[in-house]
Amino acid sequence: MSKRDFYEVLEVTRTASEQEIKTAYRKLALKFHPDRNPGDKNAEDRFKEAAEAYAILADADKRARYDRFGHAGVSGAAGGQGVDPTIFADFQDIFGGLGDIFGFGDAFGGGRRRGGPQRGSDLRYDMEIEFEQSAKGAETTIQIPRQETCGTCSGSGAAAGTTPTTCPQCRGTGQLRYQQGFFTVARTCGQCRGNGKVITKPCATCRGQGTTEQQRKLTVKIPAGISTGQRLRLSGEGEAGTQGGPTGDLYVVIHVRDHEFFQRDGNDLHCEVPLSITTLALGSQITVPGIDGNESLEVPEGTQTGTVFRVRGKGMPDVSGRGRGDLMVSVVAVTPKKLSRDQRKLLEQLAETLPPQKFEPRRREEPAEERGIFGKIFG
Numbered sequence: 249m250s251k252r253d254f255y256e257v258l259e260v261t262r263t264a265s266e267q268e269i270k271t272a273y274r275k276l277a278l279k280f281h282p283d284r285n286p287g288d289k290n291a292e293d294r295f296k297e298a299a300e301a302y303a304i305l306a307d308a309d310k311r312a313r314y315d316r317f318g319h320a321g322v323s324g325a326a327g328g329q330g331v332d333p334t335i336f337a338d339f340q341d342i343f344g345g346l347g348d349i350f351g352f353g354d355a356f357g358g359g360r361r362r363g364g365p366q367r368g369s370d371l372r373y374d375m376e377i378e379f380e381q382s383a384k385g386a387e388t389t390i391q392i393p394r395q396e397t398c399g400t401c402s403g404s405g406a407a408a409g410t411t412p413t414t415c416p417q418c419r420g421t422g423q424l425r426y427q428q429g430f431f432t433v434a435r436t437c438g439q440c441r442g443n444g445k446v447i448t449k450p451c452a453t454c455r456g457q458g459t460t461e462q463q464r465k466l467t468v469k470i471p472a473g474i475s476t477g478q479r480l481r482l483s484g485e486g487e488a489g490t491q492g493g494p495t496g497d498l499y500v501v502i503h504v505r506d507h508e509f510f511q512r513d514g515n516d517l518h519c520e521v522p523l524s525i526t527t528l529a530l531g532s533q534i535t536v537p538g539i540d541g542n543e544s545l546e547v548p549e550g551t552q553t554g555t556v557f558r559v560r561g562k563g564m565p566d567v568s569g570r571g572r573g574d575l576m577v578s579v580v581a582v583t584p585k586k587l588s589r590d591q592r593k594l595l596e597q598l599a600e601t602l603p604p605q606k607f608e609p610r611r612r613e614e615p616a617e618e619r620g621i622f623g624k625i626f627g
Contacts, residue, residue, distance in 0.1 A: 251319050254301035262315070266306065273302035277374045278503070282391070299372060365493035368395065371486045373500045377470060379507035383539045383564055385472035389465055392498065395487040396462045398454035403492065405458040407449040415440035443491070459488050468500055473567035475512065476504045509537065515573025517563040522582040528553065536577050538562050545577060553581035 255262050258272040276298040278284070285291035304310045304322050313321035373392055381388075397403040406412050414420040418437035422444040426433045436442045450456030466485060474480075479499045486496025511518045521536050531549035535542045536559075543559055556578045563573025587595070 252297070254305055254314060257297050257301040258305065264305075269302065269305050273298055273306070274374075274503070277302075278376065281374060281376065283376070303372075365491045366489055367493050368487040368489040368496035370496040371498045373498060374503060375468070375500050376503045376505060378505055379510065380539070381470055382474050382502070382504045383472065385474075386470045387467060388470065389467050390500070391463055391465050392485075393461055394464055394485075394498075395459040396464070397488045398451060398458055398460050400453035401451035401458065403458040403488070403490075404447075405451055405454060405456040406447050407451050410447075410449045412443075412445035412447050415444055415446050418444065420444040458490055466498070470502070471567050473515065473565040474502050474504070475567070476502060478502050478567065510539070512564060513576075515564045515566055515571075516576055517573065518576045518578065520578045520580055523547065523579050525581050525583065528579065528581055536575075538575055539564070543575065547579065551579060553579065555579055 255264070258264075258269060258276065260268055260272045264272070277295065280291040280295040280298065282288075282292050282295060304314050310322050371392060371394060373390060375388075375390065377386065377388075398405070400408065404412060415422075415437060417439040418424055422437055422440065422442040423434045424437050426435070437444075440446050447456050451458075454460050464485075466482065468480060468482070470480070479501050482498040482500065484495045485498035488495050509519055517539065519536070521534070523534070527534070527547060528551045529549070531551065532547050534545050534547055536545050537543070538559070540562065543562055545557055545559065547557075556576055559575040559577060561572050562575035565572045584591075
């Protein structure tokens, strides 16, 4: 089955910006995430397809190769392995031949076998967590599909009782050399694809690949204070390497759901608390919610709507463990929509005792960090 165009997969145009590509991928990743679609094979396939497309289009070099050569230009690049070594082989082989003559083969890859152990691909897992989990930390279990070393052949790719044999074409060097005039040209051996060995009887389990896809359950510890976009690296939990190469890593990318009451700004938390005009005018001791429980706050007499109070050390913990931010509480006056006859009479009496209100532009001298959310937007 042929692959779909990566731009079509992410539902963006070929002129889409880096941010547009990132936004499109995040939308699809959240929509088709396996945790949101348990047992839905189609959603799982769409999730993998979007991840592969993003891995290419989010990288400027890979995107340029894809725009020029299509899928052939980035074969194997999505998993972090780079371009398929058979692409542009002619150019590398020619430079390798020149290196053999003039003694700089290592600089151009000449004289090096293209086979041998290769590190496994890194994997990416997008995890969506609740706001409370990011505030207090958590431990959760995820399940990821990955390539693991075949248990039947122990990664050799050969059937039981057999072993890979030295390639008769290149005699184990992984390269074939040809004399062209004054130059020696080295090409990757087509029979063993540069490995130097061939499998005469492939393993029935992995079909000679040396790896099989398995579902792996992992426990992920989420540190307190983590925020959207931050990554957790699980070393050695990526895909298995080939020919004895090391295993790749797993990167868990965090997406924190918005909270209905708090808004995060760095390690500070902002919230808005509605108060009656009498509470603001007369002052009172109030209780406001916090991530560790309710917090007591003294509202002085004559407090104006929009005033921001700072409760130190009651914000989000720093993900590195270095202290905590502050809780910034913005108080807002709530005007009653309906008044009883007695309430209206009392307010009218109060109004008669107050001096006439004159409009005077008020200069806001408090620092920006004290103005709260609305001050930053409109101030």
